[in-house]
Amino acid sequence: MKTKIRNGILNLLSLGVLVYFLWWAPGNLDGYKLRIINLIAINAILGLSLNLIYGMTGMFSLGHAGFMAIGAYVSALLILTPEQKVTMWILDPIAPWLLNFHTPFIVSLVLAGLAASFLGWLIALPVLRLGGDYLGIATLGFAEIIRILIVNLTPLTNGSLGLKGIPAHTDLWMSYGCLLVVLLFMIRLMKSNFGNVLRAVRDDEIAAKTMGIDTFQTRVLAFVIGCFGGGVGGALMGNLITTIDPKMFMITQTYSLLMVVVVGGLGSITGSVIGSILVTTLLEWLRFVENPVTIGSFHIPGIPGMRMVIFSVLLIVIIIFRREGIMGTREFSWDWFFPTGAPGEKSETKGVGQ
Amino acid sequence: MSLNMFVQHFINALGLGALYGLIAIGYTMVYGILRLINFAHGDIFMLGAYFVFFATIQFKLPWGIGVAIAIAGATLCGLLVDRIAYRPLRSAPRISALISAIGVSFFLENLSVVVFTGMPRAVVQPPWLMHPILIKSPSFGEIRLIPLGLMVPVISFLIVGGLLWIVHRTKPGLAMRSISYDIETTRLMGVSVDRIIALTFALGSALAALAGIMWALRYPRVEPFMGIFPGFKAFIAAVFGGIGSIPGAMIGGLALGFVEIMSIAFFPRLSGYKDAFAFVLLIVILLVKPTGLMGERLEEKI
Amino acid sequence: MKNPEGKAAQNIVLKIKDVTLRFGGLVAVGDLSMNVPEGSITGLIGPNGAGKTTVFNVITGFYKPTKGSVDFMGKPLTGLPPHKVCEAGLSRTFQNIRLFHNETVLENVMIGSYVRQKGRWWQNLLPFVFPAALREEREIRAGSLELLAHLGLAEQADAVSSSLPYGAQRRLEIARALATRPKFLLLDEPAAGMNPQESVELLNFIRKLRDDFDLTILLIEHDMKVVMGVCEYIWVLDRGLLIAEGSPETIRTNPQVIEAYLGKDAPVGDGPVGASPPVQ
Numbered sequence: 001m002k003t004k005i006r007n008g009i010l011n012l013l014s015l016g017v018l019v020y021f022l023w024w025a026p027g028n029l030d031g032y033k034l035r036i037i038n039l040i041a042i043n044a045i046l047g048l049s050l051n052l053i054y055g056m057t058g059m060f061s062l063g064h065a066g067f068m069a070i071g072a073y074v075s076a077l078l079i080l081t082p083e084q085k086v087t088m089w090i091l092d093p094i095a096p097w098l099l100n101f102h103t104p105f106i107v108s109l110v111l112a113g114l115a116a117s118f119l120g121w122l123i124a125l126p127v128l129r130l131g132g133d134y135l136g137i138a139t140l141g142f143a144e145i146i147r148i149l150i151v152n153l154t155p156l157t158n159g160s161l162g163l164k165g166i167p168a169h170t171d172l173w174m175s176y177g178c179l180l181v182v183l184l185f186m187i188r189l190m191k192s193n194f195g196n197v198l199r200a201v202r203d204d205e206i207a208a209k210t211m212g213i214d215t216f217q218t219r220v221l222a223f224v225i226g227c228f229g230g231g232v233g234g235a236l237m238g239n240l241i242t243t244i245d246p247k248m249f250m251i252t253q254t255y256s257l258l259m260v261v262v263v264g265g266l267g268s269i270t271g272s273v274i275g276s277i278l279v280t281t282l283l284e285w286l287r288f289v290e291n292p293v294t295i296g297s298f299h300i301p302g303i304p305g306m307r308m309v310i311f312s313v314l315l316i317v318i319i320i321f322r323r324e325g326i327m328g329t330r331e332f333s334w335d336w337f338f339p340t341g342a343p344g345e346k347s348e349t350k351g352v353g354q
Numbered sequence: 355m356s357l358n359m360f361v362q363h364f365i366n367a368l369g370l371g372a373l374y375g376l377i378a379i380g381y382t383m384v385y386g387i388l389r390l391i392n393f394a395h396g397d398i399f400m401l402g403a404y405f406v407f408f409a410t411i412q413f414k415l416p417w418g419i420g421v422a423i424a425i426a427g428a429t430l431c432g433l434l435v436d437r438i439a440y441r442p443l444r445s446a447p448r449i450s451a452l453i454s455a456i457g458v459s460f461f462l463e464n465l466s467v468v469v470f471t472g473m474p475r476a477v478v479q480p481p482w483l484m485h486p487i488l489i490k491s492p493s494f495g496e497i498r499l500i501p502l503g504l505m506v507p508v509i510s511f512l513i514v515g516g517l518l519w520i521v522h523r524t525k526p527g528l529a530m531r532s533i534s535y536d537i538e539t540t541r542l543m544g545v546s547v548d549r550i551i552a553l554t555f556a557l558g559s560a561l562a563a564l565a566g567i568m569w570a571l572r573y574p575r576v577e578p579f580m581g582i583f584p585g586f587k588a589f590i591a592a593v594f595g596g597i598g599s600i601p602g603a604m605i606g607g608l609a610l611g612f613v614e615i616m617s618i619a620f621f622p623r624l625s626g627y628k629d630a631f632a633f634v635l636l637i638v639i640l641l642v643k644p645t646g647l648m649g650e651r652l653e654e655k656i
Numbered sequence: 657m658k659n660p661e662g663k664a665a666q667n668i669v670l671k672i673k674d675v676t677l678r679f680g681g682l683v684a685v686g687d688l689s690m691n692v693p694e695g696s697i698t699g700l701i702g703p704n705g706a707g708k709t710t711v712f713n714v715i716t717g718f719y720k721p722t723k724g725s726v727d728f729m730g731k732p733l734t735g736l737p738p739h740k741v742c743e744a745g746l747s748r749t750f751q752n753i754r755l756f757h758n759e760t761v762l763e764n765v766m767i768g769s770y771v772r773q774k775g776r777w778w779q780n781l782l783p784f785v786f787p788a789a790l791r792e793e794r795e796i797r798a799g800s801l802e803l804l805a806h807l808g809l810a811e812q813a814d815a816v817s818s819s820l821p822y823g824a825q826r827r828l829e830i831a832r833a834l835a836t837r838p839k840f841l842l843l844d845e846p847a848a849g850m851n852p853q854e855s856v857e858l859l860n861f862i863r864k865l866r867d868d869f870d871l872t873i874l875l876i877e878h879d880m881k882v883v884m885g886v887c888e889y890i891w892v893l894d895r896g897l898l899i900a901e902g903s904p905e906t907i908r909t910n911p912q913v914i915e916a917y918l919g920k921d922a923p924v925g926d927g928p929v930g931a932s933p934p935v936q
Binding site: 185189192193196197199200203204206207208209210211212215221329 | 793832
């Protein structure tokens with residue numbers, strides 16, 4: 001009981017620190033840094049949702065970029081004003097019913113998640129019956145189909161030109177608020193007996209069936225929840241960057257999320273958050289490799305593509321030499337800092353925020 | 355559609371399908387043995403195309419030598435990929451090897467951007483391959499055939515025949531088939547499993563390189579990401595034909611080639627969706643007959 | 657309760673009727689009919705490859721029989737998927753233990769309880785809105801700990817299941833099966849890998865299980881000491897066909913059974929099967 005109170009206080013304290021930081025940051029950090037900090041939260045949301053599908057329930061899905069695209073487009077189409085829409089659609093006039101469709105940002109966020117979930121459900125029904133390896137290639141294909149549809153359905157999406165001038169609704173409060181909700185959701189979910197069931201489906205499907213678990217329905221459910229996260233993450237991303245186009249949602253996007261999950265540890269909530277911090281900063285930092293550098297009179301030309309070469313080598317090295325990532329399946333606990341905690345009383349807290 | 359147009363499309367589809375089939379064979383062989391989707395396979399295809407481009411156009415080597423060098427180079431790359439990225443993970447969970455495969459694919463693509471630059475480059479086709487042969491017939495008019503269009507399917511079918519002979523009539527082929535049934539028992543029988551797996555990768559990579567070369571001649575250009583879509587589609591072809599089956603892979607490739615060419619020929623408005631057909635086909639196959647046309651059922655032992 | 661007449665008076669809880677299962681041309685189980693009376697401990701034996709585990713897989717819904725039917729307490733099980741079979745009240749263990757190896761001992765048992773859990777998954781996300789669901793989770797945790805204590809695994813509740821010694825893993829698998837609150841338990845070679853001392857303990861353990869949890873038990877076993885010691889009635893399969901049934905005494909001296917196990921040249925009569933386990 002004592003540790004519970006202690007952990008509660010520590011959780012509140014760290015939440016306080018986070019809130020203070022979010023309040024402090026906009027006035028004191030430049031736009032580039034703020035954007036990275038926002039991206040960390042968004043990638044954490046996306047990583048967590050992919051981890052739910054992949055690390056916790058054991059479904060190898062490569063479709064997250066597709067679900068992000070759905071979320072980003074749905075949200076953008078719902079918050080752009082009719083005037084913006086009229087001027088932006090050049091290739092084909094916008095579908096009339098879509099023109100005056102307008103909702104507040106939060107509503108668009110939820111609808112983005114729901115749309116991604118619905119399409120996720122559609123794809124899950126045929127594909128999750130098989131499980132195993134085909135899921136990866138089928139979801140990947142699905143993401144590509146989504147992209148091809150976006151390019152071709154110009155009256156809805158403005159095709160390859162993409163959407164510009166999306167209001168920048170994603171600020172630190174929004175992205176970290178969403179992250180907090182997602183974190184609480186994941187912690188409660190994975191601590192409940194249903195979380196055990198998800199892991200059971202991942203570890204041994206046959207044994208899980210024998211235990212009376214409808215493994216197919218369980219998988220579909222986890223997949224659909226994960227897609228919701230993908231949609232919301234995509235919507236947040238669109239509202240952060242303010243322009244979206246089909247190229248943003250190529251397979252590369254899924255790979256970076258895969259990296260977030262693998263680096264952090266498959267099946268670890270804490271891991272996905274750490275993974276997001278590392279991968280997001282690393283990807284930004286690696287941009288330097290591609291930019292020309294001049295040191296004194298010495299000029300090093302930028303090497304395009306080098307960033308992703310380093311990135312992919314890291315992915316291979318991690319998977320070969322440290323498959324479990326940073327956290328394995330472990331979770332953060334305040335007990336780490338109190339080595340003499342009361343024995344027998346298992347900690348029930350997990351980290352809040354970072 | 356007139357008959358001569360149809361024949362034209364037919365030969366086109368045959369060529370494209372044969373190329374998909376050649377790539378699909380590499381997928382199906384590796385999957386049959388290791389249960390691994392070798393995501394890097396499409397990139398070996400790309401490397402084959404690049405190597406022949408550099409050999410013949412940059413270094414002005416004759417085509418025969420260029421092709422030999424390209425195949426040898428891509429085969430070596432395939433072997434390295436297996437040795438570095440897959441072999442350490444043989445006893446790891448299968449999903450680890452899959453992630454490693456994605457990493458390798460990503461690596462090869464971006465390394466190609468670094469080394470070859472991201473700019474697409476035009477391939478100069480040797481004129482003797484392009485000189486049209488006209489077939490005139492009073493009944494269905496005129497058909498223009500280029501030697502390349504005929505060469506691609508013919509070479510592909512010959513190669514598949516040779517491969518089937520290797521797999522079914524030679525000792526290493528026997529070892530391959532044995533590994534696909536039970537890798538551990540095969541090891542106990544004194545077969546050097548790693549070497550046979552390497553041989554499988556070598557054969558698959560050589561075929562992918564050959565496909566890459568012919569692809570570069572057909573659509574005369576090379577670029578670092580050219581392997582992604584043919585790779586995915588070939589994998590789907592392998593699934594369609596029944597994963598693990600070499601004739602199945604070829605049949606699947608041909609089927610996919612025909613679906614793509616013919617649907618655009620008959621419904622030109624669908625051309626924007628060309629790359630989506632294969633994935634739709636995949637989902638349909640998985641729904642209707644998950645084992646593919648010629649595949650066997652893999653049951654988990656309870 | 658050793659005379660067959662007394663047995664016939666009991667309720668038949670599991671009724672297998674004319675079950676045939678073919679894999680391609682191979683007949684894995686042929687025209688099998690068998691009854692298991694309520695509250696009994698029944699053995700299913702036979703040499704390797706006789707189709708015993710296949711019968712388990714048919715009962716528990718992993719294989720659909722080519723023909724024939726399986727009834728449980730008067731209701732048909734045939735065609736039900738495995739999780740529905742579990743809901744109906746049958747649970748099983750596996751020949752090669754299948755625990756959820758990354759989970760703790762306690763979590764393994766809690767997963768077993770899930771099938772009887774009433775609270776929906778999303779209710780646990782909002783504990784203040786759905787206090788009943790939270791209470792139920794607590795009860796499941798407490799109940800699972802109790803079950804573990806009953807099977808002597810309380811000490812290891814927080815250990816990762818794959819870290820347990822072999823015998824404890826077998827017991828955990830049984831605990832997990834019990835957590836689904838079955839009326840009928842199928843044990844697939846519970847004595848495999850145990851030494852003679854442990855096998856003797858297992859006899860009492862199985863009887864105690866039946867009495868404590870009010871179960872009917874059907875078990876596959878190679879260890880004849882266990883089979884003869886605990887089973888009240890035995891069915892013998894060979895190459896997918898039923899070759900004998902009866903009390904342990906009659907099975908022990910049945911020439912067909914001895915032949916199936918030891919081959920034709922085996923000395924019939926005085927060489928009791930139970931004296932030594934069959935050669936594997």
